[in-house]
Amino acid sequence: MVNGQEMSEKLPNSLQILRNSVYTFASMLLFFAGVISYGTILNLREVSLQEAMQMKGISKLENISIIVDRKNHALELYSDEILVKTYRAVFGKSRAPLKTSIDDHVTPTGKYQVCSKDDNSVYHKYLQLNYPNERDAAEALKNGYINRSDFNKIMKSIVTDGKPCADSKLGSGIGIHGIGEYDIIFKNLPFNFNWTNGSIAVSNSSIDELHTVVQIGTNVEIKN
Numbered sequence: 001m002v003n004g005q006e007m008s009e010k011l012p013n014s015l016q017i018l019r020n021s022v023y024t025f026a027s028m029l030l031f032f033a034g035v036i037s038y039g040t041i042l043n044l045r046e047v048s049l050q051e052a053m054q055m056k057g058i059s060k061l062e063n064i065s066i067i068v069d070r071k072n073h074a075l076e077l078y079s080d081e082i083l084v085k086t087y088r089a090v091f092g093k094s095r096a097p098l099k100t101s102i103d104d105h106v107t108p109t110g111k112y113q114v115c116s117k118d119d120n121s122v123y124h125k126y127l128q129l130n131y132p133n134e135r136d137a138a139e140a141l142k143n144g145y146i147n148r149s150d151f152n153k154i155m156k157s158i159v160t161d162g163k164p165c166a167d168s169k170l171g172s173g174i175g176i177h178g179i180g181e182y183d184i185i186f187k188n189l190p191f192n193f194n195w196t197n198g199s200i201a202v203s204n205s206s207i208d209e210l211h212t213v214v215q216i217g218t219n220v221e222i223k224n
Contacts, residue, residue, distance in 0.1 A: 049077075049209040052085040061213050066176075068200055068222040070095075070107060073192045075176070075202060077210065087206045090186075092198035097224055099136075099198060100145045102171035107198050107222065110135060114175075114218045115163050117211065124178030124204045125211045129220055130164050131174040140170055176200045176220070178207035 047055070061079040068075050068089065075089040091107035099106040108131050118126040132140070137154040140146045146154075146169050157165035164172045177199055179186045186193065187203035195201070200222075202210070 047085075049085055049213070056082055056084055058082065058084060064213060064215070064218055066210075066214070066218065066220040068107075068176075068220065070109070070222065070224050075200060075206075075210075077213075085209075087202050087210070088192075090192055090196065090201050091194050092196050093194055095194070099170065100140070100143075102169060104171075105196070105198055107196070107200060108132075108136065108174060109222045109224050112220045112222065114214055114216055114220060117214075117216065119211060121177055121180075123180045123201070123207075124183070125207045126175050126177040127207075127211065127214055127218075128163075128173070128175040130158075130162075131172065132164055132168055132170045134158060136170060146170060171198060174198050176202065176207065176210065178202060178204040180204070 053059070053061070056079075058079055061084065063080045065078045066075060067078065070091055073089055073091075075087040076083055077085045077087070093105040096104065096106045097109070099108040110131075110133070112129040112131055112133060114127045115130040116128040118128070132154055134155065137146070137151050141148065141151040150169050154165045154168050154170070157163065157168075164174075166172055174197075179201055183204040186195070186201075187205075
């Protein structure tokens with residue numbers, strides 16, 4: 001009788017490589033499935049916004065504001081001074097403290113407002129923030145990240161359109177959005193994985209809730 005080791009030795013090298021590749025792929029697939037399953041179990045504990053309101057004794061949200069905590073990967077929804085619900089959030093690929101250009105993938109910090117809403121985004125739904133605002137433009141000019149011409153372009157866009165400059169060297173298109181078609185994977189990761197261009201990403205179900213209650217003009221503060 002030929003044992004397993006002898007059979008392995010008789011296999012051509014190409015078949016051994018193929019077999020090892022299959023085993024490796026299967027192991028990775030099982031590990032990934034386990035990770036997603038674990039994350040799914042953790043997410044089962046999340047309550048809906050309506051349930052969160054009931055737990056806080058709130059029947060209506062008033063004077064809504066949002067605080068984004070980069071350090072703790074959290075987006076907090078407030079009604080007046082009451083913290084109603086905390087959402088898990090991820091950010092730009094870079095963890096640098098300051099956004100200096102369109103290509104740095106940093107989530108900016110500061111005080112902003114929602115300036116537009118989109119319910120047909122590639123990332124499911126989208127709440128655009130007014131970045132860069134006057135403060136961002138002034139700081140960038142002061143530190144030499146942009147020149148006077150760039151500064152004037154940003155300010156003109158703010159005054160005339162009420163929205164951030166679309167072709168700013170500081171970047172634009174910063175907002176709060178969902179995950180899109182890969183929601184089932186990314187929302188169930190049991191660890192934080194920053195992947196955006198600098199925007200704030202929450203799950204599709206989370207942006208559904210936020211998109212319903214957040215209005216244009218809602219204050220959003222992003223903290224380190």
